[in-house]
Amino acid sequence: MATDSGVAHDFDIVVAGAGPAGLATAIALANEGFATALVGEAGVPRDGRTVALLDGSVRFLKAIGVWERIAPDAAPMTQMRIVDATGSLFRPPPVTFHAREIGLDAFGHNIENTKLVAHLAEEARARAGLALFPARAAGFAADDTAAAVTLADGRRITARLAAGAEGRQSTLRRAAGIGTRTWAYPQTAVTAILSHARDHGGASTEFHTRAGPFTLVPLPGRLSSLVWVNRPQDAARLAALDDASFARAVENEAHSLLGAMQVAGPRGAVPLSGMSASPLTARRLVLIGEAAHVFPPIGAQGLNLGLRDGAALRDAVADARDRAEDIGAAQVLARFGRGRAADTQLRTGAIDLLNRTLLADMLPADLLRGAGLLALGLIAPLRRMVMREGLTPGLGTPRQMRRAPRGRAGEGGGDVVSPALDQHRNQA
Template identity: 60%
Template sequence: MTVPVQTSVQTSPARPSPAAPPRFAVAVVGAGAAGLAAALALARDGVETALVGRHAPVADGRTVALLDGSVRFLTALGAWSEIAPHASPLAELQIVDDTGSLFRPPPARFSAAEIGLDAFGWNVESARLVETLRSQARTTPGLTLFEADSAGMRLADGAAVLDLEDGRALSAQLVVGADGGRSPLRAASGLRTREWSYPQAALTTLLAHDRPHRDISTEFHTRNGPFTLVPLPGGHRSSLVWVTAERAAKRLSGLDDADLAAAVEHQARSMLGAMRIDGPRGLVPMRGLSVERPVADRLALIGEAAHVFPPIGAQGLNLGLRDAAALRDAVFSAREANRDPGAPASLAGFGRTRGVDARLRGAAVDMLNRSLLTSLLPVDALRGLGLVALSAIPPLRRMVMREGVQPRLGAPSLMR
């Protein structure tokens, strides 16, 4: 009798399929102020949001003047109550023509009270603003933090996939590029950009001074650019943004504290008395950048990823916060209509209004700066007449002040 031999067949265990990356409605790339504000605004509305980016230290010594609309936005996010004690109101703005022009107008003064506000805005150290927003992001429901840099974005299966430098990945219906002026997401998107530069640099630092600033921000218009003193809390501290010729800015940045303080006091005509340097210094290149339109396939750009301004007129970050608030409105509208937030129809209005706003603000800053750099008499005359008209015609002055701090064009709901 033959006994059948049983043979056993050994099979290799099945390899587990790679886990699908976590999915989100929106992924914000960039952990600066604009990116943080956008992520917080979306999560606050119940949008499943990822925030991608290392929480690197913020350079000390830089401040930002948050205009009224930005303060409203931060209040809606629940962040302003922590920032306010460390901010100084900008109740008045004084412009002094120091160009030496034949058409030099008298100093012009603008008061926030004239348009029913306590202040045009509030000046706060950038590090304080960002750290407050980061602290809030760590405890906000519906907001997942990936504290790693993005390694790139690709499209797959009707979504965007973000690969991170630490090997992780995630997918989202919409990616928000808030990754700065050298934005890798913008570069990879193929969006057309325009870049320019000026023969200037901006020296920044913090100052202590003998006389009180009385919540007045003073801007001297010089032939090399604006020299601006902005109040800080305490009454006897201010931040400095001194825009001047590039070579002169480098020379000033190399002075010791005593010599630099003397140079600042001289340029300020001793308006605030004796000065001393009260913080670190920065040297900011004067350059500009704009994109033709801030949207691409499943991508929306905000902040300096979409526009870079020189530090004149407090426009840069305030425009970035308007981007963030407007993006929240676009995503909210898409959800209300049961639309994909990353679809072209969902982003069309955002791209149109944000592009127009950025171009208008950029043109105003560029025109002011270039008008100071030329000594052509017609240009000097027009600039001088403009300041005289603003001083002499109250309705015109109030209209310009309102537009400066509360722009009506496409104003996002959280800034109204």
């Protein structure tokens, strides 16, 4: 573990924020030979929340050398079911997506947030070229030659480029004058980890209800994580239940799909909201993760988008170094910002539209949503296209998240592209 001596340091890149996106990004940059500083204390509350790491994110974590540590605590998601439980007059049959249909063993893997962060923090401590500063970022400034992050204890870290990854209240974003658009939903997500009598078979099941999605996602063994989006008053009622009553309520809502249930971990409740920053860059600053975008816990897009931010930043600065460019130059950040803005806007719009159609309780919205699910169930090429796009964008996928071309390194393109074969990878 690299440490500081209590005085100002000069780095290539400073990453502010030690959540999963910040940790993974800092590790990826250090792996490329960039002198990297990571500011922040790793840790998230244990409130029953998990993250579904989709295929591209797993590839990224493999490429940066951390997946082997994470994998034992993660469960593969081999199927995804969507069940319309809205009570609509136009209710399509359930739709099941199979990973094998697009040449994958699994769509991704689900892991508890606290375990993911703990594993990434352990890897960060072991990384050469990565200096850890377990303190809060309290200020930011930049000029034509350098960026500077001031810590809460008064120390000042300088670098050629800064990445803000400190969440929705990002100090770096505010100091740089980047604006945000925020919105709230009349919903609260109830979260928990439960054991159940029947095996989940690697299937993630999402019931669409009038209050929002009710989702059970597999964890190792006969465990699943719950995200139950509900009206705030109903979420408060559920939160007040004892564990046994809560487990019965979950079993009833799941139509006993997994049999009898018991609470097997922490429970939590999170009000749903969204945030989008624009632009995603400023002078010698880029935003990644929840400093750039916040999603409701629907569709497993939030952290996966943040990891794509980090993987795209790795590509941008590696390419700049290949071209003998200043990694913090305006043209480098502009290229990064254009690609990330398109991905962010697409995901934000899709998740917002899905959630609002559930809440609308209007026949035209029901017809639109139902027709879409029916088409996905019946039209295989459309279903495969949607599955692929849901995992990673068709255009602009960061190199360490790409699948191997068909016919090479695994039938169906299932293997990770080796970083050693990445023509753009730099030798540190």
